[in-house]
Amino acid sequence: MIGHSAKIPLPSLKRLPGYVHFLRSLKCEGVATVSTTAIGRALRLDPTQVRKDLACTGAEGRPRVGYRVDDLIVVLEEFLGWRNVSEAFLVGAGHLGSALLGYEGLRNHGLDVIAAFDSHPAKVGQDVHGVKVLDIERLPGLARRMGVHIGVLTVPVDAAQEVAERMVEGGILSIWNFAPVSLQLPEKIFVQNGELYAQLAVLLRRTEEAVSRKTPSTPEVA
Amino acid sequence: MIGHSAKIPLPSLKRLPGYVHFLRSLKCEGVATVSTTAIGRALRLDPTQVRKDLACTGAEGRPRVGYRVDDLIVVLEEFLGWRNVSEAFLVGAGHLGSALLGYEGLRNHGLDVIAAFDSHPAKVGQDVHGVKVLDIERLPGLARRMGVHIGVLTVPVDAAQEVAERMVEGGILSIWNFAPVSLQLPEKIFVQNGELYAQLAVLLRRTEEAVSRKTPSTPEVA
DNA sequence: TAGATTGTTAATCGATTAACAATC
DNA sequence: TAGATTGTTAATCGATTAACAATC
Numbered sequence: 001m002i003g004h005s006a007k008i009p010l011p012s013l014k015r016l017p018g019y020v021h022f023l024r025s026l027k028c029e030g031v032a033t034v035s036t037t038a039i040g041r042a043l044r045l046d047p048t049q050v051r052k053d054l055a056c057t058g059a060e061g062r063p064r065v066g067y068r069v070d071d072l073i074v075v076l077e078e079f080l081g082w083r084n085v086s087e088a089f090l091v092g093a094g095h096l097g098s099a100l101l102g103y104e105g106l107r108n109h110g111l112d113v114i115a116a117f118d119s120h121p122a123k124v125g126q127d128v129h130g131v132k133v134l135d136i137e138r139l140p141g142l143a144r145r146m147g148v149h150i151g152v153l154t155v156p157v158d159a160a161q162e163v164a165e166r167m168v169e170g171g172i173l174s175i176w177n178f179a180p181v182s183l184q185l186p187e188k189i190f191v192q193n194g195e196l197y198a199q200l201a202v203l204l205r206r207t208e209e210a211v212s213r214k215t216p217s218t219p220e221v222a
Numbered sequence: 223m224i225g226h227s228a229k230i231p232l233p234s235l236k237r238l239p240g241y242v243h244f245l246r247s248l249k250c251e252g253v254a255t256v257s258t259t260a261i262g263r264a265l266r267l268d269p270t271q272v273r274k275d276l277a278c279t280g281a282e283g284r285p286r287v288g289y290r291v292d293d294l295i296v297v298l299e300e301f302l303g304w305r306n307v308s309e310a311f312l313v314g315a316g317h318l319g320s321a322l323l324g325y326e327g328l329r330n331h332g333l334d335v336i337a338a339f340d341s342h343p344a345k346v347g348q349d350v351h352g353v354k355v356l357d358i359e360r361l362p363g364l365a366r367r368m369g370v371h372i373g374v375l376t377v378p379v380d381a382a383q384e385v386a387e388r389m390v391e392g393g394i395l396s397i398w399n400f401a402p403v404s405l406q407l408p409e410k411i412f413v414q415n416g417e418l419y420a421q422l423a424v425l426l427r428r429t430e431e432a433v434s435r436k437t438p439s440t441p442e443v444a
Numbered sequence: 445t446a447g448a449t450t451g452t453t454a455a456t457c458g459a460t461t462a463a464c465a466a467t468c
Numbered sequence: 469t470a471g472a473t474t475g476t477t478a479a480t481c482g483a484t485t486a487a488c489a490a491t492c
Contacts, residue, residue, distance in 0.1 A: 013427060017419035021402045043404045046461060063467040063474045081426045099321035109419050110426050149429055174429040180243045182265045190428040192421050197239035197331050199414050204303045204332045205235060206412040207371055207396040285450045285491040
């Protein structure tokens with residue numbers, strides 16, 4: 001079930017988790033109500049934009065007062081599906097995969113990784129942060145039987161396409177893909193890329209810009 | 223130095239790494255030239271958009287032929303700063319931090335993490351995937367002395383703001399922040415958030431939408 | 445040549461930002 | 469009440485997509 005299942009713009013949806021994190025910190029401090037001005041100041045966003053985003057979730061505020069922090073957290077968590085976690089399978093128990101398995105945060109954010117898979121015999125049978133590592137061969141069958149719809153893909157790039165196809169075979173509907181490759185899958189399958197390299201590209205470029213501002217480049221010689 | 227230092231739209235910049243990954247795979251297959259139509263098909267992007275993106279980097283193609291794969295890779299890697307890696311410090315040698323330290327991929331993508339830091343005495347002195355873990359106290363001094371401008375932040379959320387401030391103290395200009403908190407830092411400091419939770423939010427919602435398409439919800443009862 | 449492809453200008457689309465009436 | 473704040477409509481901005489001449 002989707003809370004307030006209306007269409008929400010993608011940029012708005014991506015900002016919602018940030019609101020929840022900030023609201024939780026307010027709650028810890030005992031703050032009862034908050035205005036979009038205050039949220040915007042903390043997250044460096046336009047207050048109007050914050051209001052628009054919140055409106056998408058069905059949250060309601062009161063003029064002159066703002067939004068009740070407690071209520072707003074509940075509405076947003078409901079909207080984001082953080083109150084009834086979804087089960088997921090993870091494939092690739094390497095560095096990144098293990099890190100995600102050990103990341104308690106995911107469960108508080110709506111995702112429960114209930115099993116991991118790997119093709120490497122040395123990994124199969126192990127227990128990584130409390131999650132069993134099974135043979136990849138068993139994924140399609142188990143996914144179908146257990147009704148798991150989400151797959152987390154943390155395998156090397158060469159194996160990504162093949163593993164993704166096994167996931168689809170098992171009835172997986174959405175894939176969180178951390179391999180730097182564009183998966184070729186049926187249209188109906190949703191793929192969310194990890195975008196580590198996209199973020200890194202932005203980081204490097206902005207850094208270069210900042211460095212060259214500090215040490216102005218030598219003017220070109222004619 | 224920034225290759226073709228003109229302004230590039232943020233969405234375009236983020237797509238560039240994907241182009242390089244695809245082009246490298248073409249090169250492996252021995253393909254010599256490629257059209258924006260082919261790139262678009264592989265990455266599910268509009269060909270015109272691909273041309274616009276490539277134009278930003280200064281790449282040039284030939285009508286009827288396309289772009290030379292080899293040349294295009296060089297131009298893009300140059301533009302992205304992948305040919306002269308930038309040095310970085312990482313703080314927080316936990317699960318995620320260790321995973322990033324062990325991630326060979328980063329060095330091929332322009333980032334060289336040359337030292338890690340942690341506040342936990344048990345971690346300090348250790349060697350994680352070939353990178354020494356030092357006491358966080360030494361970060362500002364070392365960053366300044368070595369001229370490191372990039373910080374990777376993989377500490378628990380409660381420590382993030384404080385550690386970020388230490389980074390700024392050491393002359394760090396850009397921070398790749400994986401903690402779910404909006405850092406409050408001087409305007410000139412660039413912060414790239416890891417956006418794990420934003421991505422997860424999109425993933426969960428799209429999954430719910432797909433599931434409810436498969437099993438249409440019971441119509442509301444009057 | 446004919447036709448695929450680039451490079452670029454124009455049109456469209458959607459998100460952000462501004463403006464402002466309604467409200468408590 | 470006066471004034472801060474919401475909720476919403478209008479204006480702006482920027483990215484995507486369409487159209488098309490130039491090119492090999």
